Amino acid sequence: MKRIGAIVALVLAVQLAAFAQDWDPGGTLKKLSARASNTVDVTLDQSMLQFAGGFLNSKDPDEAQAKNIISKLKGLYVHSFQFDKPGQYTEQDVAAIQNYLKGPDWIRIVDVRSKSEGQNVQVYFKKEGQQFKGLVVLATQPTQLTFVDLVGPITPEDLRALGGQFGIPKVEVHPNPAGKKGESK
Amino acid sequence: MSDRLERELKKALQRVEPPAGFAERVLARAAREEAKSAQPRAWFRWFGMSGLRWAVACALCLALAGSAVLYRHQRQEKGEQAKEQVMLALQITSSKLRIASESVQQISGPEQPVRSEEP
Numbered sequence: 256m257k258r259i260g261a262i263v264a265l266v267l268a269v270q271l272a273a274f275a276q277d278w279d280p281g282g283t284l285k286k287l288s289a290r291a292s293n294t295v296d297v298t299l300d301q302s303m304l305q306f307a308g309g310f311l312n313s314k315d316p317d318e319a320q321a322k323n324i325i326s327k328l329k330g331l332y333v334h335s336f337q338f339d340k341p342g343q344y345t346e347q348d349v350a351a352i353q354n355y356l357k358g359p360d361w362i363r364i365v366d367v368r369s370k371s372e373g374q375n376v377q378v379y380f381k382k383e384g385q386q387f388k389g390l391v392v393l394a395t396q397p398t399q400l401t402f403v404d405l406v407g408p409i410t411p412e413d414l415r416a417l418g419g420q421f422g423i424p425k426v427e428v429h430p431n432p433a434g435k436k437g438e439s440k
Numbered sequence: 441m442s443d444r445l446e447r448e449l450k451k452a453l454q455r456v457e458p459p460a461g462f463a464e465r466v467l468a469r470a471a472r473e474e475a476k477s478a479q480p481r482a483w484f485r486w487f488g489m490s491g492l493r494w495a496v497a498c499a500l501c502l503a504l505a506g507s508a509v510l511y512r513h514q515r516q517e518k519g520e521q522a523k524e525q526v527m528l529a530l531q532i533t534s535s536k537l538r539i540a541s542e543s544v545q546q547i548s549g550p551e552q553p554v555r556s557e558e559p
Contacts, residue, residue, distance in 0.1 A: 297529040299522065307522035318523075321530055333529040367543035376540040394536040403533045414537070 278404075283351040284334050287400060290343050291336035299331045330406035341373075341397035352393055352402060353377075361391075373397045380409075 279285055288294050299307065304325040311318040311325075325331065338344065356363070356379050365378035374396050381389035392403040 295528065295532065297525045297532075299525060299529070303522055304526070306519060307526045310516075310519035310523040311526070317527070321526055324530065325526055331526065331529050333532050335532055365540045365544065367540050369543060374539065376536055376543065378537065378540055392533060392536045392540075394539065401532060401536055403529070403536060405533070 293337035295335040297333040328407035332404040335401040338398045
């Protein structure tokens with residue numbers, strides 16, 4: 256009986272952990288989805304990534320690189336919202352997402368704000384000990400909001416190695432060894 | 441009277457030798473009859489009982505093969521969809537990182553991205 260209880264608890268814990276990966280702070284993403292004219296939602300947990308990896312062609316450079324990246328990931332979540340006109344998402348919506356990333360584990364390594372184009376991009380790494388265990392990209396434009404969450408060991412070195420693949424640039428990122436939050440590059 | 445009857449009976453019941461080859465002919469005919477009667481049984485067994493078994497076995501094989509083909513097709517379809525999602529997700533990630541990268545590289549250029557302060 257105890258064993259069954261333990262198994263049930265384990266299954267529930269796994270389910271909760273899987274659910275917790277693709278988070279939606281305060282239902283912000285759901286609200287944004289309702290307002291958006293176009294929505295891209297990609298939700299791939301580890302098992303789906305492994306499954307997809309089996310269909311990526313190792314002979315194709317892009318797919319081979321993708322296969323290499325996702326082999327390390329525990330989750331890949333992308334939510335991109337396209338709006339008909341500016342003002343359909345608010346600062347509060349963005350702040351709700353940013354608040355989640357203010358935790359001690361998160362390091363903002365890039366914060367780009369272009370006043371002329373109204374384009375902002377913030378890149379965060381999740382640090383656990385001396386390792387990076389996740390990457391979040393929050394990009395906003397007047398009529399677009401994109402949230403990318405890569406769960407798993409993605410390092411700046413990995414990003415550099417990806418230069419040219421999928422158009423991912425060689426991002427020159429140098430995480431603060433002291434782990435200071437909010438450092439801008 | 442009884443002597444006469446007795447004689448007639450003895451005459452009627454006296455042993456008569458069969459003609460030559462009689463036994464062989466009887467045995468041959470019996471064999472033919474047996475073969476004739478056995479034919480429908482074999483037919484029934486083949487097309488009846490065995491035929492039914494074969495039909496069931498074939499139907500099961502076809503169902504299994506069909507299920508395997510369907511499963512493989514669905515798995516392939518799901519796999520392709522998952523692969524497309526992975527590539528789409530990485531392309532979106534890439535495009536956003538490119539914007540960040542280009543902006544960072546333009547720091548020394550004419551348009552300076554605004555550096556944010558500690559939130």
